Amino acid sequence: MDPTLQSQIDQAMIDLDKTEKKAELGANAILAVSIAACKAGAAEKEVPLYRHIADLFGKASPMLPVPAFTVISGGKHAGNNLAIQEIMILPTGASRFVEALQMGTETYHHLKAVITEKYGTHDCNVGESGGFAPNVSSFREALDLVKEAIRRAGYTDKIKIALDVAATNFCIGTRYDLDFKSPQKSGQNFLSAEDMVELYRELCTDFPIVSIEDPFDKEDWEHIKRFSSTGICQVVGDDFLMSNSKRIERAILEYACNALLLKINQVGTVTEVIEVVKQAKEAHWGVVTSHRCGETIDSFIADLAVGLSVGQIKAGAPCRGERLEKYIQLLRIEEELGDQAVYCGEDWKQ
Known part of the structure; x- marks a missing residue:
């Protein structure tokens, strides 16, 4: 053929x-x-791969996405007691992708120093996606570490924070067990969905959080709709949507979230990937092209993100070859585009 x-x-x-x-x-x-x-x-x-993908998509102007660097790992991705799966940083204030990568990398290494000072070098082990896995006791404690690292790197006004809660992993019935990874504590730190809404409100007020992924159980349509309606931050569907066109359609109709986490193996073909991205963009949603656990050094999702002109890419920490290769490919693309290269930056929600 x-x-x-x-x-x-x-x-x-x-x-x-x-x-x-x-x-x-x-x-x-x-x-x-x-x-x-x-x-x-x-x-x-x-032609370059991203150009071909742009042709398939029907858009002539590729764009470089804002990277969501994993800096702290928790949930099922790490051996600490942190319930949420990832804390990420987004260099939205960069003017080019190369600057965004520099900002993310410097902050990542400052975070290592912050963790070492507070907990010792043994807490600088990394999780599945390359984020550090200190044995913090709460969301707030972990976020304080990231906020301090951003400050030390000198990027307080240029870097935002995103959370991947993966709440389905610690939802028991209608409640959320924040101690689900600590058998000796499990059952003592339950929050209702309403409690979780209030927690997210407080965290978004106290920290520069602009995006929260899977804040509730994947079948809790009621509370994800309620939280999305507050407009506090971008609300991303991963387990909630599973990149499934039918679930995306329902979420659009019910205003259940406002961004798609795009995992191409949840879809199955490049053509169907293009269709679900069109579906999300027509609803004026954000799109986050995402890596997976068990990644290889293949960098296809970097070209995909540029070709589809999505505003965000999630490929892990600026650490480990299988994660770095996606970021390195984006550097190559930006260099090749030269003066025509456009970095999403403050327009990361598109």
Whole structure:
């Protein structure tokens, strides 16, 4: 088949699979072929991969996304007692991607020094995505560390904070167990959904938090709608949406959140990825192109983020080769674009 005809190739695999959830061939296998075809299509046209993706998307002006660097890991990604999965920093005040990478990297290393001073070098181990995993006792304690690192790096007004709560992991019934990783404490620190709403309000007031991912259980539509309606911050759906077009459609109709976490293996083909991004953008949502656990050094999502002109990319800490390769590819793209390179910066929500 002609590798430039991405939609035809993807449809051929879907037709061959014949199941609703790609259960016959497997979504991972289909995605691998779809990505390979996309790369081959770019090679056939003799254009960079991000240009080819932009053509498939129908947008002629690629943009460099704001990176969401993981700096503290918790939840199921780390061996500490922190319930939330990740604390990230967004260099929205940078003028170029190369500056954003510098700001994120410097803050990351200042954070290592802050953690070492307070807890010792043994708490500087990193989690799955490269974020530090100090054994902090609360959300606020972890956020204080990040705020201090940003201050020391000199970027107080240029770096914002994002949370990946992954609340489904510690939701028990209708309550949230903030001590779920500490068997000796579990059950003593439960919060209701209403308590969680108030907690998020307080944290967004006291810290420069601009985005919260999966703040409630993935089936708690009531409270995620209520929280989104406050307009306090960007509310991102990951487990809540699963990059599923039907769930995205419902969320749009019910004003349940205002940003999509895009995990391409939850979708299955490049063509379907493009369609769900169009769906999100038509609703004026933000889009966060995301890595996964068990990443390789493949940098496809970097080209994808630029080609689709999404405002944010989440690829882990500025640490570990499989995470860094995405950021390095974005540096290459910015250098190649030269004067035509546009960094989303303050327009990161697009």
